[in-house]
Structure formats: C-alpha cells, structure tokens
Amino acid sequence: MSGALAAARAGRAPRGALARRVALRLATMVAVMVGAATVAFLALELVADDPVRTVIGLRPATPELLAQVRSDLGLDRSLPERWLLWVGGIAHGDLGTSYQLQRPVLEIVGEQLLPTVELALTAFLLGAAGGTLLALATAGRRPRARAASGAAELLALSTPPFWLGIVLLTVFSFQLGWFPVIGAGESGLRALVLPAVTLAVPIAAMLAQVLRDGLEQALAQPFATTARARGISELRLRTHHALRHALLAVMTLSGWIVGSLLGGAVVVETVFGRQGIGRVAATAISSADVPTVMGVVLLSSFFFVVVNALVDLLYPLVDPRLRGRA
Amino acid sequence: MSALRMRSGVGLVAAQGRRRASRPALLAAELVVLLIALAALAPGLFTSADPLATDPAAAVLAPSADHWLGTDQQGRDVFARVVHGARASLEIGVGATLVAVTAGVLLGLGAALAGRWIATPLLRLVEVLLAFPGILLALLVISIVGNGTREIALAIAVGAAPGYARIVRAETLRVRSAGFVESSIALGVAPGRIVGRHLLPNVVRPLLVLATIGLGETILAGSALSFLGMGPKPPTPEWGSAIADGRDYLATAWWISFAPGAAIVATVVAVTVVGRGWHARLGGGR
Amino acid sequence: MSGVGAAGAGGARAGAVGELLDVRGLRVAFPGAGPGGADVAAVRGIGFTLAAGECLALVGESGSGKSVTARALLGLAGPRAQVAAETLRVAGRDAGALDEPGWRALRGREVGLVLQDALVALDPLRRVGAEVAEAVRAHSSNSRVEADARVLELLAAAGVPEPELRARQRPHELSGGLRQRALIASALAGAPRLLIADEPTTALDVTVQAQILALLERTKADGAGLLLISHDLAVVARLADRIAVMAGGEIVEQGSRERILHSPAHPLTRALLDAARAAERPRQRAEKPSQGLGALEARGLTKRFGDRRAVDDVSLTLARDEALGLVGESGSGKTTTARMLLGLTAPDGGEALLEGAPWSALPERARRARRATIQLVAQDPLSAFDPRWTVERLLAEALSIGQPRRVRGGRRDAIDALLTQVRLDPALRTRRPAELSGGQRQRVAIARALAPGPRILVCDEPVSALDVTVQAQILALLAELRTRLGLSLLFISHDLGVVRQVSDRVAVMRGGRIVEQGPTEQVFTAPEHPYTRELLAAMPRLEPRPARSAAISGPAADPALPQEAAS
Amino acid sequence: AVATTSGCGSSDGSGGATAATTASADADALPSGGRAVDGGTLTYAADTEPEHLDPGVAGTDAAALAVRNVVDSLVAQSLDGEPLPWLASEWTVSDDGRVYEFRLRDGVRFHDGEPFDAAAVKANFDRLLGPQESPGGAQSLVEPIKRVTVVDPSTVRFTLKRPYAPFLTSLSHAFLGIVSPAQLAGDRASLPTRPIGTGPFRVVKWNKGSDLTLERNPDYAWAPEGAANQGPPHLDQVVFRYLPEGSVRAGTLTSGQADVALSIPPVALDGIARNPRLAVSRYDDPGANYVLFLNTRKAPTDDVRVRQALLHAIDVEPIVRSLYRGAFAAPLSILSPTTLGYTPVESAVAYDPDLSARLLDEAGWSERDADGYRVKDGRRLRLDWPTVAEFQARDDRTTFQQLVQSAARRAGFELDLRPTPNTKIVTPMVGGDYNALDFSNKSPDPDILYDLFGSRRTLDQGGANMSKFADPEVDRWLAEGQASQERGAREAAYAQVQERLLEQAVALPFYVHPTIVGVGRHVRGLEWTPAASLSLQGAWLER
Ligand SMILES: Nc1ncnc2c1ncn2[C@@H]1O[C@H](COP(=O)(O)OP(=O)(O)OP(=O)(O)O)[C@@H](O)[C@H]1O
Ligand SMILES: Nc1ncnc2c1ncn2[C@@H]1O[C@H](COP(=O)(O)OP(=O)(O)OP(=O)(O)O)[C@@H](O)[C@H]1O
Ligand SMILES: [Mg+2]
Numbered sequence A: 001m002s003g004a005l006a007a008a009r010a011g012r013a014p015r016g017a018l019a020r021r022v023a024l025r026l027a028t029m030v031a032v033m034v035g036a037a038t039v040a041f042l043a044l045e046l047v048a049d050d051p052v053r054t055v056i057g058l059r060p061a062t063p064e065l066l067a068q069v070r071s072d073l074g075l076d077r078s079l080p081e082r083w084l085l086w087v088g089g090i091a092h093g094d095l096g097t098s099y100q101l102q103r104p105v106l107e108i109v110g111e112q113l114l115p116t117v118e119l120a121l122t123a124f125l126l127g128a129a130g131g132t133l134l135a136l137a138t139a140g141r142r143p144r145a146r147a148a149s150g151a152a153e154l155l156a157l158s159t160p161p162f163w164l165g166i167v168l169l170t171v172f173s174f175q176l177g178w179f180p181v182i183g184a185g186e187s188g189l190r191a192l193v194l195p196a197v198t199l200a201v202p203i204a205a206m207l208a209q210v211l212r213d214g215l216e217q218a219l220a221q222p223f224a225t226t227a228r229a230r231g232i233s234e235l236r237l238r239t240h241h242a243l244r245h246a247l248l249a250v251m252t253l254s255g256w257i258v259g260s261l262l263g264g265a266v267v268v269e270t271v272f273g274r275q276g277i278g279r280v281a282a283t284a285i286s287s288a289d290v291p292t293v294m295g296v297v298l299l300s301s302f303f304f305v306v307v308n309a310l311v312d313l314l315y316p317l318v319d320p321r322l323r324g325r326a
Numbered sequence B: 001m002s003a004l005r006m007r008s009g010v011g012l013v014a015a016q017g018r019r020r021a022s023r024p025a026l027l028a029a030e031l032v033v034l035l036i037a038l039a040a041l042a043p044g045l046f047t048s049a050d051p052l053a054t055d056p057a058a059a060v061l062a063p064s065a066d067h068w069l070g071t072d073q074q075g076r077d078v079f080a081r082v083v084h085g086a087r088a089s090l091e092i093g094v095g096a097t098l099v100a101v102t103a104g105v106l107l108g109l110g111a112a113l114a115g116r117w118i119a120t121p122l123l124r125l126v127e128v129l130l131a132f133p134g135i136l137l138a139l140l141v142i143s144i145v146g147n148g149t150r151e152i153a154l155a156i157a158v159g160a161a162p163g164y165a166r167i168v169r170a171e172t173l174r175v176r177s178a179g180f181v182e183s184s185i186a187l188g189v190a191p192g193r194i195v196g197r198h199l200l201p202n203v204v205r206p207l208l209v210l211a212t213i214g215l216g217e218t219i220l221a222g223s224a225l226s227f228l229g230m231g232p233k234p235p236t237p238e239w240g241s242a243i244a245d246g247r248d249y250l251a252t253a254w255w256i257s258f259a260p261g262a263a264i265v266a267t268v269v270a271v272t273v274v275g276r277g278w279h280a281r282l283g284g285g286r
Numbered sequence C: 001m002s003g004v005g006a007a008g009a010g011g012a013r014a015g016a017v018g019e020l021l022d023v024r025g026l027r028v029a030f031p032g033a034g035p036g037g038a039d040v041a042a043v044r045g046i047g048f049t050l051a052a053g054e055c056l057a058l059v060g061e062s063g064s065g066k067s068v069t070a071r072a073l074l075g076l077a078g079p080r081a082q083v084a085a086e087t088l089r090v091a092g093r094d095a096g097a098l099d100e101p102g103w104r105a106l107r108g109r110e111v112g113l114v115l116q117d118a119l120v121a122l123d124p125l126r127r128v129g130a131e132v133a134e135a136v137r138a139h140s141s142n143s144r145v146e147a148d149a150r151v152l153e154l155l156a157a158a159g160v161p162e163p164e165l166r167a168r169q170r171p172h173e174l175s176g177g178l179r180q181r182a183l184i185a186s187a188l189a190g191a192p193r194l195l196i197a198d199e200p201t202t203a204l205d206v207t208v209q210a211q212i213l214a215l216l217e218r219t220k221a222d223g224a225g226l227l228l229i230s231h232d233l234a235v236v237a238r239l240a241d242r243i244a245v246m247a248g249g250e251i252v253e254q255g256s257r258e259r260i261l262h263s264p265a266h267p268l269t270r271a272l273l274d275a276a277r278a279a280e281r282p283r284q285r286a287e288k289p290s291q292g293l294g295a296l297e298a299r300g301l302t303k304r305f306g307d308r309r310a311v312d313d314v315s316l317t318l319a320r321d322e323a324l325g326l327v328g329e330s331g332s333g334k335t336t337t338a339r340m341l342l343g344l345t346a347p348d349g350g351e352a353l354l355e356g357a358p359w360s361a362l363p364e365r366a367r368r369a370r371r372a373t374i375q376l377v378a379q380d381p382l383s384a385f386d387p388r389w390t391v392e393r394l395l396a397e398a399l400s401i402g403q404p405r406r407v408r409g410g411r412r413d414a415i416d417a418l419l420t421q422v423r424l425d426p427a428l429r430t431r432r433p434a435e436l437s438g439g440q441r442q443r444v445a446i447a448r449a450l451a452p453g454p455r456i457l458v459c460d461e462p463v464s465a466l467d468v469t470v471q472a473q474i475l476a477l478l479a480e481l482r483t484r485l486g487l488s489l490l491f492i493s494h495d496l497g498v499v500r501q502v503s504d505r506v507a508v509m510r511g512g513r514i515v516e517q518g519p520t521e522q523v524f525t526a527p528e529h530p531y532t533r534e535l536l537a538a539m540p541r542l543e544p545r546p547a548r549s550a551a552i553s554g555p556a557a558d559p560a561l562p563q564e565a566a567s
Numbered sequence D: 001a002v003a004t005t006s007g008c009g010s011s012d013g014s015g016g017a018t019a020a021t022t023a024s025a026d027a028d029a030l031p032s033g034g035r036a037v038d039g040g041t042l043t044y045a046a047d048t049e050p051e052h053l054d055p056g057v058a059g060t061d062a063a064a065l066a067v068r069n070v071v072d073s074l075v076a077q078s079l080d081g082e083p084l085p086w087l088a089s090e091w092t093v094s095d096d097g098r099v100y101e102f103r104l105r106d107g108v109r110f111h112d113g114e115p116f117d118a119a120a121v122k123a124n125f126d127r128l129l130g131p132q133e134s135p136g137g138a139q140s141l142v143e144p145i146k147r148v149t150v151v152d153p154s155t156v157r158f159t160l161k162r163p164y165a166p167f168l169t170s171l172s173h174a175f176l177g178i179v180s181p182a183q184l185a186g187d188r189a190s191l192p193t194r195p196i197g198t199g200p201f202r203v204v205k206w207n208k209g210s211d212l213t214l215e216r217n218p219d220y221a222w223a224p225e226g227a228a229n230q231g232p233p234h235l236d237q238v239v240f241r242y243l244p245e246g247s248v249r250a251g252t253l254t255s256g257q258a259d260v261a262l263s264i265p266p267v268a269l270d271g272i273a274r275n276p277r278l279a280v281s282r283y284d285d286p287g288a289n290y291v292l293f294l295n296t297r298k299a300p301t302d303d304v305r306v307r308q309a310l311l312h313a314i315d316v317e318p319i320v321r322s323l324y325r326g327a328f329a330a331p332l333s334i335l336s337p338t339t340l341g342y343t344p345v346e347s348a349v350a351y352d353p354d355l356s357a358r359l360l361d362e363a364g365w366s367e368r369d370a371d372g373y374r375v376k377d378g379r380r381l382r383l384d385w386p387t388v389a390e391f392q393a394r395d396d397r398t399t400f401q402q403l404v405q406s407a408a409r410r411a412g413f414e415l416d417l418r419p420t421p422n423t424k425i426v427t428p429m430v431g432g433d434y435n436a437l438d439f440s441n442k443s444p445d446p447d448i449l450y451d452l453f454g455s456r457r458t459l460d461q462g463g464a465n466m467s468k469f470a471d472p473e474v475d476r477w478l479a480e481g482q483a484s485q486e487r488g489a490r491e492a493a494y495a496q497v498q499e500r501l502l503e504q505a506v507a508l509p510f511y512v513h514p515t516i517v518g519v520g521r522h523v524r525g526l527e528w529t530p531a532a533s534l535s536l537q538g539a540w541l542e543r
C-alpha cells in the first residue's frame, strides 16, 4: 500500500524538474569556480603592482618595450573587458596565456595536473586507511591506547608539514635509503611514498579523531545496544554498524580534506621537488601572473566543488534518511 | 597545508566530540597556555638574554648551561628567541583567529538572517572563498598587503573566515529554529533582542571554543607561509619562521628548529586540550 | 503456525529449566556518574523470578531503574556500570560467571531484548531485513537465502504487512508501530525463551499501541517468558500475570496482577493507579456553554509542506473561558494548526483570528504588540528554554514584554509570585533548565507563558513527556489556573485520556482534517466518526473491556507513510 | 654587458675571465684520474628550474646551466679569459674594433641534421635583433650589434654600433648559442621546451617542476679548443633534478641519489667534505659580488658620510666566516676576484667603528634614542631595505642580513629589512623608494659595472644603477673599459672605478658568491668553465 504510494509519488516528480535541478547545480558550481578565479583577478589587478612591471621585472625597459608588453599581454584593454574576454575564453577551453611563461595556461596547468592528482589521491587513500584503522582500533577501548593515539594525532596535527617532510626524507630516504626522492618509472612509485605520507599524516590524524568520535557516538546509541543484544561480535558491530555512521561525520570533512590536499601540495611539492599545481600556484602568485593564478584557482575550486557535489550525492547513499529530501 | 587546516571548522565541530580530557591533563594544558601567554606579555620573566643579540662567533652552539637550548645560525640564544617569539606567534595566531571569527560571525549571521538580497550574495561569497584553497588565499593577500605580523594575521584570517562563516550560518539557522527562539517570538520579544540575547550567545560561545583550536592552526599556517618565503619580517622572533629558517640545520643542529617546533606543538596541543575541555565544560553538544 | 520461535523452542526446552529468571539482590551502580561526581545507585538490591509462559511487568516512575535492570540481565548495562547480585540466573545459566562469548551465546538466542527507544533501536542506515537477518545469522549457520526466507517469516509473524517490501526498507521509512514490530521480530529471531520488552508502546499512538500489545500477548501465549517494562499501569494491566512496582531502584511492591490493581499497598502504586483511572473517568466539571465572541478562531486553515497537506481546511473556534481539546494521532497536523493559530507559521490558505481581529494575516511587526494575549506551552520545555539562561532570567524576559522596565525588587517579586502560582519553590530561581526535573520544567514553562498576562493559552502536548503521576499534577494545575485566571485553553494531545480530563469540547483530527467536533462527553460516549471510535477502542484500560478485542487485532490503520520520522 | 640584475637570477655562460693573481677556485677538488669509460646517467641536483630553454628568451642561471649543454657558441673562453675557437674556427677584428669576421667550422650539424653555416648564424642573430616575442638575457648581449652579414657559407661578419671590447666574451655566452635555423623557421613553438642546437647533448624530456633529461649527441665532434674530450660525450644521459630545498639536495648527494649537487648549503659542507665518497668544489662567480647598493639620492644615504659610516661600521668578515663556514670569502671590492680587472680596495672597506662614529657625528647624527639608534632632528637613522622574498632562501641570506642588521644596530643604524613579494618590489625599486638593495650580479666581464653604476643606467632607463650613482669621471672610465681592446688599459680603467665606488661608499661588499658543488668521487672529467659552471661534455662515471 505504502509502496504503491511511494512509487506514485516518485513518478509524480517530473523529469523536467530534475533536469532543471541538475542544471542549476552545475551552473552554481561553475559560478563558484569563476567567482573564485575572479577574486584572484580583482585582487591582483586592482591592488598589486602593475603586472607589466612585474612581468618585465628588472630587465631593461624602455617605454616602447613597456607598451609592447602591455599590448602583448592584452593589458591595454580595460579591466571589465579583460574579465569578459577571460570568461568568454573559458567556454572555448582557453584560459589565457601566462604572463610569465608566455604559454597557454591550460597547457601549463594541464601538464602539472596529473602529478598533483596522483599525489593527492595517494595521500588521501593512505590518510583514509590510516585514520580508519586507528579509529577502529582505539574507539571506546583501552583508555591507555586511546590516550596514546590521541596524543599522536594531536602531535601530527601540530607539526608543520614541511618540517615533517624534511624529517621523513632525512630518515627514510637519506639514512635508510628506502624511498628515493629522485625516481621515475618503477622507482617513481616509490618516490611517491614519502610525499604522500607527509600529506597523509595530518589527514589520517584528523580522520582518526573524527571517526573515533563518530564511532563512539554510534556505539553509544540504542541501536548498538540492540545489535549487541542479538549476540553479534564487537568487531562486526564496529564494521557493520558504527563505521557507516562515523562515515557521515567524515563526509562533512570533505571540503577540508580537498583543501588540505591542494594546499598541502604547495608545500610538499616544494620540499620534494615534485611536479605539480601547488608549485605553479605559489610561483604564479608571487609573480602576479594573473592568468596562471586564475587558471590554478579555477582548477582547485573545481576539485572543491566537484567533491562537494559528490559528497552531496553520497550523503543519501550513506544515510538513506536524507533521501527524498530536496 | 596547515593554512588550510584552519578552514576545517566543520571538521572541528565533529572532531572535538564529547571527549573530555582528564582533569590533570586539562590542568597541565591550562598551565602551558598560561605560561605561553605570560611569555608573550612579559618575556623578561623567563630570560634575560636579548633575542636580537647576534654573535657570529657563538653561532650554532649546542645546548649548554649558558644557552639552555643552544644558539642559532646567528649566535642568538634559542631559548630567548623561543620565549620572545611567543608574542609575534600569538599575535599571528590570536590576531588571525580574532579577525577570522569576527568576520565569520558577521558574514554568517548576515547570510543566515539578512534579507535575500543580502544573504544570497554573502552566501555565495563565502562559498567562493571556501573553494579558494586557503594557503593560496593567504599568499595572495600577502602578495598584496605585504608581510608584517599584522598583514600575515590578516592573510590567514581571510583564509579562515569563510570556514567560521559557514559554521555560524549553520548554527544560526539551527538555533533560529530551536524551540527557545520560537518561544521568544511567541512571547513577543523584539527581533533585535532575540538576535542579541538568544542567537548570538548561543552561536558564538561554541565558536569561541572552536577558535581556541583554530588558533593552533593559524600558528601553523604562519609557519607554512614562512617556509614559502612570506613569513614575518626579520629579526622579529617568531616560531614559524624560526623553524623555516632552521630547516637546513635539521641534520647538523637540530635544536635550532626543534625548540620553536616544540613551542608550536606545545601551544597547539595545550590550546586544543583547553578548548576541548572548556567545550565539554560549557555543556558539550549544545 | 507461522513458527515464530518462542513456540517451538519454548516447548522443546520447557522441561529443562523451570525458571527463566531468578534474580536476587541485584545491584547496579554507576560510579561517579551523578552530579558532582557522585555515584549513582540505579538499582539497589532487587529480586524477582519469571517462568516460561509467564509475564512479569515492571512498572514505576521514570528513573526508577527499570531499564537498567533489563539491560543488566543481558550484561549490557554499559562499560561504566557495576553490576552485583546474590543470584543472577538467566535462562538457566549463572550470569555472574559469564564471559563475553558466554554472554554473546545468551543474547539473542536465549533472551531477546526490545529496547526502550524503539524509534532509534534499529540501525537507521541499514535495511530492516538486514537487521533481522543479522539476528538470525548470529546464532545459526543459515545460508543467506535461508536467512532471508526466515526474515520474511519473522516479520510476517510479528504482524508486519507486506514483509518483502518492509525488509527492503530502512527504519525511517516505517511508522513507529511498524518499527516496533520489526524490532520485536529481530528480538524473536533467535527463538529466545525469554523476551524483555522495555516500554514497547510508549510514544506510539493508541491504535498502534493496541496492536503491539496484541503481538506480545501472542508471543506469551506461544510459551515464551515475558518481562514487560512500562511506566503505565493501564498498559501492563492487560498482559501481566504479576506486577512489580519500582521506585528509586527498589521494588516497593510485587504481586499478582489482581492484587496490585485491586488492593495496592504502596502509595506509589496507588498514585499510578489513580493517574490511569483519571483518564477513564468522565469529566467532573459542568460544561459551560460557550459564550460570546471566539477568543481564537481558525477559518479554513490550510498548510502544505511540499505536495503534502499537513493541515487541510481546518476551522475551529475557541470561545472565551473555554477549554478546547485537539486530539489525533501523530502527524495528523495538530502542531501545525497550533503554530498557525499562534502566528508562528504562515498559512497557505484560510485565516486565523485573534479575539475577532485579523491575526495570521498581519505582519509579525504588527502582531508583536498583541502577542501577550496568546501564549504557548510547548511539548518539550527543555528545547523551549535557552539552555544557558536561569529560571529568573527566563521569567524576567517574559515579564518585560509590553511592560515598562520595573525596579529590580519589583521584578523579583513578580518572578517569585509567578513561581508560587505554579507551585514552585522560588528558590529554584537560580537554576538552569537542565537542572530541573521534567515536571518542574513544565511548570516553569507555564509560568513563563503566564507572565505577560495572556487571555489565551495554547498547550501543545504539555504533558506527554511526563510521568503519569507528574502528568496528573500538571493537568490539575492547568485546570486550576484556568478557572482562577479565566483563561481560554487550546489543549493539544494525542492522548485521549488527558484530553478528556481537561477539555470542555474536543476536536478530533486525522490527516490534516477535523473529522469530528463536539462537547467532550458527547464525543467520548457517543462518537460519530468511525475513526474516533477506533481511537477510543484502542485506549488502554485498567479493566479489560470484553467487546474490544476484534478491533484491536486487525492490521488496520498503519499510517501509510513514515510520519514519525518526518515530524 | 650582461646586465640582468634580478639578484642571482642573472646570466651565466661559458665566457668569463680569471684574474691571474687570485686563486679563487679550488678546481683541484674535482675528482680526477682514471680512464674514461662511456655510458651511464649522471643525475645533477640543481636548486632552480629554468623557466625556458630557448636561449634567445631565457634569462636565468638555471636556464644557462641546462642550455649550455644543448647549444654551442661561436667562441669559448679559457679559464684565464682568453677567447678560444668553438663553432668559429678563427676570426679577425677590424682596427676600429667595429667589425668582426668569423670563419665557421666545417662539418657541424644540428641535432635535426641541418648543417651549420653562416646563414644559420645570421638567422639566429637576426631573430635576436628583430622585435622580440619576449625580452630575455640575450637582448642586452646583442645590443651593441648593428648588423650581421653572410660573407660566404662559412664566413659571417658582425658590424657593431661602437667599439665594444667585451664582444667576444658576450658571444661565448650560452644565451647566444646557435639553434637550428629549421626550428626558427618552422616549429618555433617547441623552442622553449626543446631547443635544437649543435651541442653535446639534446633534450629528451622535460617534466616541468621536477626534472629535465638530456641525451648524448653521438655525432658530436666540435668541442671548444682545449677541451679534454674532443669527441662525443661519455655519458648516455644527464638528468637535472630540480630540488629547491638545500637540505634535500645535500641529502640526495650523500645518499647517492644524485651524482652532482649544486648550491650545497654551507651547513652541509663539512659533512660532505668529510665523506670519503664525496668531494666539494667551488668557483667564485665572476661579475659583481653580493653587495648592498645604497641609494645616493634618498636621505639619509644621500649623505656620503652616512654611507661611509655604514661601510666602516660592519665587520663583514667574521659574519661571512661563521655563517658560511669558510666556503665564502669576504670581498675587498665590488668586483669578484675571478673577474678581469679585479682590484682589492682594502682600506676603504676596513672595519673601523671609531671612524664610523666620527662620520656620523659629523653628519649630525650624534644623538641616540632609547633603543640605541642614532637620531637627528628627532628622526631616527633608519634605512629602508626591501629584500626580494624570492631570493631570500639563497645562501641563507635572511640570516646574513639579520647579522648585518644587528651589527649596524650597534653603530646606531636601524636597517629596516623588509622581505617583499616580487609583486610589490618593482615599483618602489624603479621609483627609487628605498635606501638599500642587496643583489649579486654574475657576469663574465667587468663591463657589468657600466650597467650597475653608469649614470645613464638607472632602473627607469632599463639599467641596473640601483645606487642612482652619477659621476662623470666614473662614466668616462666605464666608457674606456668598453672601448679599449687592450687588456691592460681595461684593467686600469676598472681599477679606478672600483676605488671610486668604495671611496664614495656607493655599495657595501657583502660576500663573494661562489658556485659550490658537491660531487660523488665516481664522477670524473668534470671541468669548471670561467662562468662558474661545470662542463659535462667530458664527464664520465667510474664503475
Ligand atoms: N549509563 C548510565 N550512567 C549513569 N547513570 C545511569 C546510566 N543509565 C541509567 N542511569 C541512571 O540510573 C537510573 C535508572 O535509570 P533507568 O533508565 O533504569 O530508568 P527507567 O526506570 O528505565 O526510567 P524511564 O521510565 O525514564 O525509562 C536513573 O537515575 C539514570 O539516570
Ligand atoms: N516544517 C515542516 N516541514 C515539512 N513537513 C512538516 C513540517 N512540519 C510538519 N510537517 C508535516 O506535517 C504533518 C503534520 O505535522 P504536525 O507536527 O502538525 O503533526 P502533529 O499532529 O503535531 O503530530 P505529533 O503528534 O507527532 O506531534 C506531518 O506529516 C509532518 O511530517
Ligand atoms: Mg527506561
């Protein structure tokens, strides 16, 4: 009876409305990305030094040269005009040309994307695995183990990442020689370990804290007592019941995780001399390379927006109670 | 990365949980915070050495009776640098956190309570800033305003504010629909009073506790900026830049970066423990 | 026979052990859990026995230790609990000597537990079928397919209609009654010889309550032992063979059902009985004819949430000095109606009038000046108070409405007067809401509502969160205040008995509409609408009524959609 | 002159000249001996990644380091500054010093198979002389050239605008290396990432942000005269690995992950030198030392006494010694010892606190405030010193500057050090809004002084005169140094310039910047070039 009603209800939701919702969501995502890039644009264009000066740096600059560079970079146009051109360019996959490198931004960003994604993804997986194991092992158990892991997590969260990177390198690469910094191909994979670990440590620590908290909360709920009353084992209770609840708490962290992966890349890529978006971003900002900064921001906000959208999609999958709410 | 950690407001709410530090741990943490605050206000109480006095002849000395924590590359007393560094480090940490919390409260309240024409743009702005990786935002701000202690605090605050704003907005919406606010409406209490007496205190108090945790993150963010060459200007003693400057000496003279590192860790851990303790004391989840 | 475990299993094992439960001198304490780190002695040396096919009811006020006792029987009192007993034999085993695997073997298989909070006792993230299957598989080597078949069998036996569909749904998609039945199904999955049911019907609508009791009755009839826990004597009266009354962690009185119901020895037992009987008594007060203008009037109020009509064309009039009761099952739109009348929710259609003048149509700014006229006492006073404010400050805020700032002493006197008016010790002035008991809190809520000097009081389920004994006190207070202050009262409840005690007239809501309206005694004694009749039939009573059983057992009106979850 | 001034990010090449008297390079420390074997990959850990590999557009040391292996120049230079035949086998110079005619080597081919001839040379220089897509280091090098003409396929003639003595030195620079005319005419887009030259190595793969792989040119048979290996390189591959962190570069070397590491941080030097498997070698960069330019047009540094007081107030030597562990030298002049015409001016730079105090008193800065700084008319003796944040990591400059700052404080100066983002520094620099700026300017020829101190070479005029110094006599000497073909006359002219600069305290010499490499002892056949760079053409790896 109620099934029929539910079906009827679902059927009533017109397909057009769904399409409109999806379109609206996509539009919002794009707007946020462009907005973020625009913040960078306005900040650098309005407040920083004359970009032409910065581009030329201290090279000999006659007024003619200044004028030439200005027109080469399209800086002779007005601010709104340049912004519109840039936005128009996105539609054709054109993110402009880097002031500094004189190459299309898309190309620069494109070739640096994969290494960063590779690093970030590995770090995320490591962090997630580490955090989960730690939380599962310590949640609501042996106060001493819990305190020890809690202290370790705080420590991990309080350590400057570049420092951690250098220490890890010194010990595991230079002293023990387990993981090379320099490597390509098969050893390239091994060269990924230390940077990924550096990036993963705070993530694992944060996840462990949040997960453990979620687990402990879930384990204190009546349904956990009910499950125990059925005579199931403690491990099964953790993995089959509590973990999923804890996952919900973790998902609210997704924005933070994306941010810390991308932001962490800036530091870790420098320490380990890795390719990647992070370094491009840092140099581009320090040289007021507006198109490159905008490109990087567009891209990193893309990840943020996409991950947020994914999490929004995942929420109802993990928590069915959210289904059917708009 | 740490520049970003401060944006984790959402996570922090979840992270701090119901756990309560044991009483002695909380007490110890409060003591540490007190000592650090004291060092920031009156460093002379702890050391008479001049943190700025360089001496090339006494550079990179290992810890000894004369120099408890050794000397740095410039022959300055590391202990004195660490003690005197508390001020700038806290200025960055506390300053950034205060600015971020204030901006976050204004933005968040606006986005939650103002009319559509104000709230929607505010909300979008918060989203846009959130999507902007924090460390890039901080670098951007510094590249524009420069890098005095205050400017750095501002830069970090700009990165942290949207996180707070998001929490404030969510909390405000939650509290606004809470029974007690509705009861006040039903009583006929004026809107301004409701915001001032009911909404704000209930939104801000948990936020202040969060901010104690955010404080550690801002100090770390400052050190990441130093690493990227955008730290506070020398010779200001400051922990983050001390670690960054001492990193080449890690293998040969560990104490140079270890001492300020330990100071950061101690501060962050203590402040976090205190924050959690107070959060639990203030009644946890509410 | 559908083969719900208890029958077969109970039969097979009946001869092995006589007593399922033999408890003597059970003590449970929570060291350091009390205020200021004091120890909490939740259970203080109680004893009882239970045999197969028998039902023992544990009744008592909130906090008397019933639930803790139940959980202690399964070793689930929690990590911080200290459990001690002279004798603790559960299903023939010495529970005192059990280790964790030993407990696990006992749980689910020998003893099934239905936890107090039925609505949250199933994992909200998992399918109902998986929850029951987990119980099935925990104690057998059934294959997945066999287990699935068994799940359907169990759900059907527990009276869950369309078990295939329900097994695939998640708890939030089930109504409270269905959830409670699924929970009982999962508790029965291991074919336990003993079923412990902790408040299995609290928070359910009367009609659903009746169905659950019928299900438990069947389980008992099938030969299982039943430990039934409730704070409501009327609920247990039907099922229990023996009743034990708990107070303050001790059993103050224990005996056969007849003895307890008819010749109670302990004052507490009598208080519980009185509270239950009040609901069955016709109203004492003479009914006043409604006079003059309406104090509050609803004209065709309609409210939609999404594509669902929560309130559909509701028209009501609350006359001056009148008490109007609004009853209806959960989700029928009572609260929404009240909110529209209070001007807290804007109606989609229709209008609310206050003392004959436009009200819901006005902007909030214009309403504010007249808000003192109409006040609300909410269901859950805890959430209605700013948790950080003291009683004094809460009342001061309410007193300041529409009144010039008074001198300090004057305000203080006014606060004390308010507290005295609701029979509270003025010394409670400095407490915060969390530091008050439920009854005290509700009194403060009433005091606050009285502070601005209202002429109309809207009470939305003001007593449903309270113990029966406390409930009775609050109802008496409301009645007294009404006559003393000449208030008009809109009283909302899902509990027919409560409404009957308070109201002059009653309106019955269902699915957003008013299905019947009339003087209280007329509606209760000669209901016109079939739904009203169904409600009345399901009302639990101390004395069983012969003619009702047919109406109870039908699968009947499960709300089609998850209403509890949404509200 | 090569007048790029962005800190150390200036140019480098294989030109240069060594002052015969000063042994400023411990080239001997490079591992040597054994018989060369072919094969193997050499991993070279470097600090900075080039932004560009197109020699005509590139502008940094990092670019020169890589590009030098890919393109050859017309001439090379010996360590003592003599020009040597390379792609040009011989040349003549007209008497007025304005016309150079080069005879080109036969049988030279580009990596793409194109032959090298006079037309190729002309195509390269015409590109640099024409309107540029982006101005690079080569621009200033070709500035004196009026036109280039093909005399016959193997003869090319350069006509200069004026006599210009450093011309051959300029031509030896990597940025004037010759790329394939086919690439110039056709696939120009690949120039920045894959220049096609005639050099001993060619570009295989460049992972931006990480590493650059070069591969042996098996046909190479035109090494500069005097090079030990006249044939193709021994190494199969060279991989430049870009690691900005000093401790990480040192670590890769000690752990054997890198064979050569550039810019070893001084703290790590002791450890490497003690390591039996490793060696440290250094070569002082030619050009201008790392100095502090004082703005002669802005108070209080417009007062020569204040400048002199600062110069005498700071004892640079112990600072350099302690911080750089003896790896760096304290300079006695503006020019570095490996530069032609280097003249120590000991008396002018001597540490003399009493003299300093006297000078300040004379100049009116006689009182001190509560913080110990000198004041005059209620204003503190404060010098505004913006530093370029980007360069601060080099040589632990932050530390160095702070040591200077604190030494100056004792004399009553407040040096207001302000690390400034790149985006914020150009405008104040060009506008002259500073008292002090610190830079080092690597260059193969003393003519760098023209750019740094010529009165018409201020920043707004495209020069690098950060002191805003204007002295007609100095201008005259600088012109002489450019025009004279005679070594002795040039040396004399530059000697006078150096003396005058320090008498006027226009700049404070800080330290002589050496290029320091750590090398595995298994790496043999490395040679220093006069531009303080390692030549890899003769290198080989011992098994
Ligand atoms: N885990 C616990 N920690 C501390 N005290 C507890 C715990 N569980 C129960 N108590 C206390 O034990 C006493 C008995 O609680 P119990 O839940 O058994 O009451 P109850 O009779 O079931 O009441 P209700 O009718 O409200 O369910 C209460 O005072 C309660 O506060
Ligand atoms: N804010 C809301 N948004 C969406 N749906 C709502 C909202 N408030 C109420 N509803 C829905 O409207 C219907 C009527 O709700 P209402 O709270 O008025 O019922 P009720 O009779 O008071 O029930 P209960 O006895 O459970 O309090 C329910 O189905 C509920 O889910
Ligand atoms: Mg209970």
Ligand SMILES: [Mg+2]
Residues within 6 Å of the ligand: C334, C335, C336, C461
């Ligand atoms: Mg309701």
